[in-house]
Amino acid sequence: MWIGYNFHxxxxxxxxxxxxxxxxQQFTVFxxxxxxxxxxxxxxxxxxxxxxxxxxxxxxxxxxxxxVALSANRGxxxxxxxxxxxxxxxxxxxAIRADEKDISSxxxxxxxxxxxxxxxxENGERSSKLAKQLAGKAxxxxxxxxxxxxxxxxxxxxxxxxxxxxxx
Numbered sequence: 001m002w003i004g005y006n007f008h009x010x011x012x013x014x015x016x017x018x019x020x021x022x023x024x025q026q027f028t029v030f031x032x033x034x035x036x037x038x039x040x041x042x043x044x045x046x047x048x049x050x051x052x053x054x055x056x057x058x059x060x061x062x063x064x065x066x067x068v069a070l071s072a073n074r075g076x077x078x079x080x081x082x083x084x085x086x087x088x089x090x091x092x093x094x095a096i097r098a099d100e101k102d103i104s105s106x107x108x109x110x111x112x113x114x115x116x117x118x119x120x121x122e123n124g125e126r127s128s129k130l131a132k133q134l135a136g137k138a139x140x141x142x143x144x145x146x147x148x149x150x151x152x153x154x155x156x157x158x159x160x161x162x163x164x165x166x167x168x
Contacts, residue, residue: 059135061116061143062128065155068092068118068145076116079106081126082149090159092120092152103130104137111140120145120152 013019031038063071072078078095080087087097098106103119110117117140119127127144135142145152153159 058132059142060131061141062146063118063143064146065152065157068120068143068152069157071116071118071143075114076118076143077110077114078118078120078145079103079110080149081119081121081130086122088162090149090153090161092149093158093160095120095160100126100130104134107134107138107140107142111138114140116141116143118143118145120149122148123150124148 061067068076068078072092072094078092079098080091080095081098081100081103082091084097087095091097096106096110107117117138119131119142121127124144124147127148131142131144149159
């Protein structure tokens with residue numbers, strides 16, 4: 001039963017033929033019968049909001065293959081975090097191989113020459129972890145290759161094989 005008058009509820013009732021209290025009652029019945037579905041919806045919604053907040057607070061960029069190629073063409077430096085053997089089996093042109101232990105010093109070396117330093121690894125996990133650690137401390141903006149070199153190759157971007165490129 002209606003208690004008081006709500007202009008917006010009246011408009012909704014005229015357009016749909018359903019009153020707000022009836023809609024709430026129907027949702028309550030639905031939620032009672034499908035509590036697992038409603039629970040899953042709530043959990044997924046919370047995770048999506050948390051992911052959105054984390055992405056906005058992140059102090060580094062996530063670039064896809066095309067974004068990395070464009071940035072590299074504009075003077076960005078690419079640091080490959082994989083081991084020497086993986087690097088020699090295929091890497092992005094002009095990438096510099098760097099070990100995790102000396103990544104901070106490598107970034108500082110590149111700070112004067114590059115407007116952006118892009119970290120890449122095999123699948124994006126190591127580079128993402130390192131970017132989170134270094135983002136606030138680096139003197140140059142950081143980015144990662146989203147999903148790593150594996151995605152670069154899936155997107156059919158070229159790789160250089162052998163020792164061509166810089167290693168450290």
